[in-house]
Amino acid sequence: xxxxxxxxxxxxxxxxxxxxxxxxxxxxxxxxxxxxxxxxxxxxxxxxxxxxxxxxxxxxxxxxxxxxxxxxxxxxxxxxxxxxxxxxxxxxxxxxxxxxxxxxxxxxxxxxxxxxx
Amino acid sequence: xxxxxxxxxxxxxxxxxxxxxxxxxxxxxxxxxxxxxxxxxxxxxxxxxxxxxxxxxxxxxxxxxxxxxxxxxxxxxxxxxxxxxxxxxxxxxxxxxxxxxxxxxxxxxxxxxxxxx
Amino acid sequence: xxxxxxxxxxxxxxxxxxxxxxxxxxxxxxxxxxxxxxxxxxxxxxxxxxxxxxxxxxxxxxxxxxxxxxxxxxxxxxxxxxxxxxxxxxxxxxxxxxxxxxxxxxxxxxxxxxxxx
Amino acid sequence: xxxxxxxxxxxxxxxxxxxxxxxxxxxxxxxxxxxxxxxxxxxxxxxxxxxxxxxxxxxxxxxxxxxxxxxxxxxxxxxxxxxxxxxxxxxxxxxxxxxxxxxxxxxxxxxxxxxxx
Amino acid sequence: xxxxxxxxxxxxxxxxxxxxxxxxxxxxxxxxxxxxxxxxxxxxxxxxxxxxxxxxxxxxxxxxxxxxxxxxxxxxxxxxxxxxxxxxxxxxxxxxxxxxxxxxxxxxxxxxxxxxx
Amino acid sequence: xxxxxxxxxxxxxxxxxxxxxxxxxxxxxxxxxxxxxxxxxxxxxxxxxxxxxxxxxxxxxxxxxxxxxxxxxxxxxxxxxxxxxxxxxxxxxxxxxxxxxxxxxxxxxxxxxxxxx
Numbered sequence: 001x002x003x004x005x006x007x008x009x010x011x012x013x014x015x016x017x018x019x020x021x022x023x024x025x026x027x028x029x030x031x032x033x034x035x036x037x038x039x040x041x042x043x044x045x046x047x048x049x050x051x052x053x054x055x056x057x058x059x060x061x062x063x064x065x066x067x068x069x070x071x072x073x074x075x076x077x078x079x080x081x082x083x084x085x086x087x088x089x090x091x092x093x094x095x096x097x098x099x100x101x102x103x104x105x106x107x108x109x110x111x112x113x114x115x116x117x
Numbered sequence: 118x119x120x121x122x123x124x125x126x127x128x129x130x131x132x133x134x135x136x137x138x139x140x141x142x143x144x145x146x147x148x149x150x151x152x153x154x155x156x157x158x159x160x161x162x163x164x165x166x167x168x169x170x171x172x173x174x175x176x177x178x179x180x181x182x183x184x185x186x187x188x189x190x191x192x193x194x195x196x197x198x199x200x201x202x203x204x205x206x207x208x209x210x211x212x213x214x215x216x217x218x219x220x221x222x223x224x225x226x227x228x229x230x231x232x233x234x
Numbered sequence: 235x236x237x238x239x240x241x242x243x244x245x246x247x248x249x250x251x252x253x254x255x256x257x258x259x260x261x262x263x264x265x266x267x268x269x270x271x272x273x274x275x276x277x278x279x280x281x282x283x284x285x286x287x288x289x290x291x292x293x294x295x296x297x298x299x300x301x302x303x304x305x306x307x308x309x310x311x312x313x314x315x316x317x318x319x320x321x322x323x324x325x326x327x328x329x330x331x332x333x334x335x336x337x338x339x340x341x342x343x344x345x346x347x348x349x350x351x
Numbered sequence: 352x353x354x355x356x357x358x359x360x361x362x363x364x365x366x367x368x369x370x371x372x373x374x375x376x377x378x379x380x381x382x383x384x385x386x387x388x389x390x391x392x393x394x395x396x397x398x399x400x401x402x403x404x405x406x407x408x409x410x411x412x413x414x415x416x417x418x419x420x421x422x423x424x425x426x427x428x429x430x431x432x433x434x435x436x437x438x439x440x441x442x443x444x445x446x447x448x449x450x451x452x453x454x455x456x457x458x459x460x461x462x463x464x465x466x467x468x
Numbered sequence: 469x470x471x472x473x474x475x476x477x478x479x480x481x482x483x484x485x486x487x488x489x490x491x492x493x494x495x496x497x498x499x500x501x502x503x504x505x506x507x508x509x510x511x512x513x514x515x516x517x518x519x520x521x522x523x524x525x526x527x528x529x530x531x532x533x534x535x536x537x538x539x540x541x542x543x544x545x546x547x548x549x550x551x552x553x554x555x556x557x558x559x560x561x562x563x564x565x566x567x568x569x570x571x572x573x574x575x576x577x578x579x580x581x582x583x584x585x
Numbered sequence: 586x587x588x589x590x591x592x593x594x595x596x597x598x599x600x601x602x603x604x605x606x607x608x609x610x611x612x613x614x615x616x617x618x619x620x621x622x623x624x625x626x627x628x629x630x631x632x633x634x635x636x637x638x639x640x641x642x643x644x645x646x647x648x649x650x651x652x653x654x655x656x657x658x659x660x661x662x663x664x665x666x667x668x669x670x671x672x673x674x675x676x677x678x679x680x681x682x683x684x685x686x687x688x689x690x691x692x693x694x695x696x697x698x699x700x701x702x
Binding site: 133 | 336
Binding site: 207209210211212213 | 526558559560561562563564565
C-alpha cells in the first residue's frame, strides 16, 4: 500500500483541474469557499483541520479523511492528538466508523513518510 | 421559544435517568465512554466540544447540536469562534445543514441567558 | 406526553390514506411491498421487526422507531430484549443515536399502556 | 396544522436575517451560492427545484422538503409531477423516507392554499 | 482507468442475475419497481434520471452515480446540463460530495466513449 | 475475486492490532464494548448478528456487511434467512443499498468456501 497516498494525490489534483476547466462557475466558487473554511481565523488552522477530519470520519468518506489527515500532519499535529479526535468520531459515529479508522491508521505512517521526504 | 432549552435539559436528564435505571449494563458503559471522550487530554476540552458540535451539525441532530453548544458556551467559547465552526460544518455538510444552523442560532442566545442566570 | 402515541397513529393513518388515494400506483406498490417485508417467513416476524427497529434507530427516524417499537411490543417482545437491540443500534450508530434512544424509552411505557387498554 | 407553513416561513425568514447579520462572511457567501444553484440555466428552474426536492427527501430534511415544495408549486408544477418525484425519492431512499412523504403530503394543500391567497 | 466502466457493467449484470436467481420474490419485485420509477411519465425520463443522479450524489454512492450518468448520457443530456445537476448536488450535500464528483468527472468521458462505439 | 475475503480479514486483523497498540485506551474500550454487543443474551447471537448485518446494509458499509455475513454464516444461518434480512434492508434503505447487496451476494459463496475449508 506504500504508494496509495501518492496515487490519491495525483488523482485528486488531476480531477480538480478537470473540474475547474469544465467551465461551471458555481462549482468553482464552491471549491474556493471550501478552501477558505480551513484558514486561520478566530479558530486556529489546526482546530479547523481537526473539525474537517472528524466531520469526514462521521460522514465516512475515506478520501476526505485522508486529505484532512494530510493537512493535520502538515500543520504539526501529533498522533496522540489525532487519536483523541478519532475517538470523538468513533463515539459520535459508532462502530460503522471503524473501517474508516482502520484506513486512517493505515494512511498515517504513509502520509508522515511522504511529508518527511 | 424562550423556555425551549429548559425543556430540552429536563427531558434529557429525566430520560438519561430512565435509561441508566433500565438495568442494561452495556448501554450504561457506552454512556460513560461517551462522556469521557470530551475530557481535557492532549486536545483541549474546548477543541473536543467543537469536534462534537461539528460532528452533530453534519449528522444533523438538533438535540446533539444544542447539547454541544451548551458545553462550548460553558467552556467560554465566543460566538465568532462558534460561527467559524458552523461554517466548516456548512461547507462539509452542505445546505441540508442550514435548518439545523437556524436552530443553532436560535438556541445561542437562549443558552447564554440560561448560563448567565 | 401521554397522548403522543395516539397522535402519531392518527396522523400516520390519515396520511397513509391520503397517499394511497393520490392515485400514484408505484408509491402504492412500494407501500405494499414494505408491509410484506415484515411477515413471518424463514425469519420470524419478531426477528424482522427487530431488524426494522435497529435499522430505524441507526438511520435515526423517530417515527419509524415508534412504529417498529409498537410492532415489537404487539408481538410480545420483552423490554430486556428491546434494550439489547437498542444496544446494538447504539454501538453501530454511535452517540448520535442517543436522542432517539431517549425518545424510544419515552414511548415504551406509552405504547404498552395503549396496547393493554 | 393549517398555520404550520406560515410559522415555518416566519422562523426561516427571521433566522436567515439573524444568520446574515452575524457578520460571518463565509456563511453569507454560502447562502448566496445556494440560492444561485436553482436559477434557470441549461436546466430549467422547475427541474432544478425538483432536484432540490428529491435530494431533500432522500436526505430526510422536512424543512428542506417544505421549502422546495413551495418553490415547485410556485413555479407551476402539478401534483402528479410532484408524486412522480416523490416516487423516485421513495425508491432511492427507501421506507425510511415515508414519514417525510407523509409530511410532504400534509404540506401540499397548505402550501397551495397559502399561494392562492 | 479506461476499462472501469466496462468492469462496472459486467459486475452489475452478473450480480443482478445472481440476485434474481436467488429465488427471493420480494427482492425481485423491488428491483422491478425500481426500474419503473425512471420511465417517462408526467415527468420526462431525462428529468427522472437527473433526479436519480442527484439523489445518488448526495447519498454518495459511486456505483449509483455511474449508472445514472450512463442513463443520462444515453438519453442525450449534455455535459453542461450534467454540471448544473452536479452543482445542485454539491450545494445540497456539501464538500463531502467532492470525491464522488471527481469520480463522476472521471467516468463522464469513459461513458461517452463506450456509448459512441 | 476469490481471495477478496482473505485480504479483507488480513487487513482487518493487522489494523485492529495497530489500533489496539496505539495506546489510546478509550478506543480500545469502545472496541471491547462493540464485541460484547453481539454475545448471546436475551436475544440470540444469531438475531444480534442479523441486526448488525441489516444496520450495516442500511448504513451502506461494505466491510461491516462482509464481517457480519461471516459471523451469520459461522453461526449457521442459511442463505434463505440472509435473503430475508437483505430484503428488510433493501426496503428500509432503498435502491441506494443495491450496490452493497450485489457485493454481499458476491461475498456469500466466498465466505462459505472459506469457512468450509
